[in-house]
Amino acid sequence: MKKLIAFLVFFCSFLTVHAQDTTYVPAEPPFSVTRMALHYYSIKWTDEQWKALAGQEVELVYLIDKVGEPFLQASRGLPDQSVQDSFSIATGSLPYFTPARQGGVFVESIYSIRFSFPAYQRVASRDSILFFNYFVPISREELAEKYVKDYNAVFLDFNLNFLNHLGTPGSYLKSGVGFDVYIGGNWNPHWGAALAMGVEFNGKQRSFPDDPIPGRLDAASGVWVGGLVNHDLKMTDRGLLSVRGELAYGALNAANRIDPDLEEGWVQYRGLHTGVHFNFAWRFSRFSPNPGIIDEHVTARYSAVNFTGGLRYRYYGNKEGTGAHFFIGVGYRLGRDDFRRR
Incomplete structure (x- = not known):
């Protein structure tokens, strides 16, 4: 009887130690979505590029690796390849994310944001970033x-x-x-x-x-x-x-x-x-x-x-x-x- 009790205690301890942790914690950005949007607004756009982006809703999809570095993998709403290249280069200067965790181990994950570029008129967007009466430059001409x-x-x-x-x-x-x-x-x-x-x-x-x-x-x-x-x-x-x-x-x-x-x-x-x-x-x-x-x-x-x-x-x-x-x-x-x- 004592041997049976000892075996059961050992077996329960074994199950406890080797139970799989399935908890998943998604990646977290280094700052708010608003500041991430401002990071891309600050790119030195040409007048033509800014005009093409004004009022445009943009969606960006990142791959976040195990150490938290973001890589722009897909996008929607960008007008041409030169603009996409500028977004990719600007992504490289973003601070690292807090990577996702699966069972206490850092893993790769996907993260996406959506925002709108400011325009003269009010911009409708499903994201929390809405621009009302946004200040934009204007020339004498x-x-x-x-x-x-x-x-x-x-x-x-x-x-x-x-x-x-x-x-x-x-x-x-x-x-x-x-x-x-x-x-x-x-x-x-x-x-x-x-x-x-x-x-x-x-x-x-x-x-x-x-x-x-x-x-x-x-x-x-x-x-x-x-x-x-x-x-x-x-x-x-x-x-x-x-x-x-x-x-x-x-x-x-x-x-x-x-x-x-x-x-x-x-x-x-x-x-x-x-x-x-x-x-x-x-x-x-x-x-x-x-x-x-x-x-x-x-x-x-x-x-x-x-x-x-x-x-x-x-x-x-x-x-x-x-x-x-x-x-x-x-x-x-x-x-x-x-x-x-x-």
Whole structure:
């Protein structure tokens, strides 16, 4: 009986040791399918090859050997042999996979992925990689051929002005110069808005009545900050004519301090600043397309010369400081226009 029990124990131990392990673990890629797709997007494709691949669904089948090295064995959706060769070469620079395991032993296996190349329109794909509004390069030639200017999306204007006061302020102030800055853009083809700010410098013909030291003819200066509404009247490929209305808070330094650290001698008028003027931006540079197309639209940068002129009126709470002045100026614009498909 003891011998039988010993035999049974030995037999069970033998079966346990020699039982076959049939567990199978598939190969695993070194990173996500999205990054694998980006690996192939980064190939230096020619314009013709990229055009042939745009919107194309691609399926790749790899042989993963026992050490995890991938070999491209089959493909679907590649347009020609040169593209297939480029895929095969790029596959050689992929990091190794974690190889498949059968019963705890590394074995060869098959692995496949499917993805779509980005295109101008949304790409339908069964894979988890979907591209919506994907950024793609565009040339100046394609911009001119396929797109038409829609509106002035963003502008940054710097203007240097000559100005001359009228009425009561004109009896105290000489002609002067001013510097204006406008940062804004349009929300549709005709209407827009901007942050507006400026500084002005004038000589004096005589001192203001509030000056505690009569006879001083030092320079007078002004500053204002506010906003404007922009309405585009005429837009061509080279020029853009706009009328603008300003509303801002301003201050006029009618007399300077005697001592920079003291208030003594300082006369300043403050109040509401309004204005209306015309601005003509003449584009002198070529459009430089930005690197992207979104919902059938594309934007492009440009440089322009500004020609501006108009009338401003100030309500500064004092009759000597309240009044109008006209100005004419020239400046520089850095702009961005929006284009839509023809």
